[in-house]
Amino acid sequence: VFALGDCSCVSSTPMLPATAQVASQQGEFLGKLLSKDYCVDAKTGGVIIPPMMLDEGQSRSLSERIASFATGEKNIAAPFQYLDLGILAYTGSGSALAQLQVAPGKGDPSSETWNPVRLQIKGALGFGLWRSIYLWKQTSPKNV
Secondary structure, eight states, X not given: OOOXXXXXXXXXXXXXXXXXXXXXXXXXXXXXXXXXXXXXXXEETTEEOOOEESOTTSOOOHHHHHXXXXXXXXXXXXXXXXXXXXXXXXXXXXXXEEEEEEEOOSSOTTSTTOOOEEEEEEEHHHHHHHHHHHHHHHOOTTOO
16 A cells, blocks of 8 residues: 555655645656556565565666665665655736745755745746746646
8 A cells, every 4th residue: 555645654754745746746756666567565574665676687777776775675666755846826816926946955854944945936927937837747748
């Protein structure tokens, strides 16, 4: 069973915001695991281990190789990592708010005091950015 989006919580990691952005990234992560033929039913002796590759000859990404090295397991999948892309909000009358992360903050990202560098845009310029990002996300080579 996989818990994705706002219903998911892993006690050893910081809570993620209950947003569509998190659910979308987690869904993409799970889709990659399933399409790369990982063993997602990896429960041994009451301990849940990360997904393992079924085909040892399969090519692996850099993050998968790093995860394998860090855990000492040869064919382990890289863990899910959330990438905060920012916040977009339409406020009506051709106006919107946009808050985009442009640089990482100093210190530990899991701490309460971590504050990344953010670009804030509002008004008509924010609306233009909001509209273009949503139109860009709706188009792809598959549906053109």
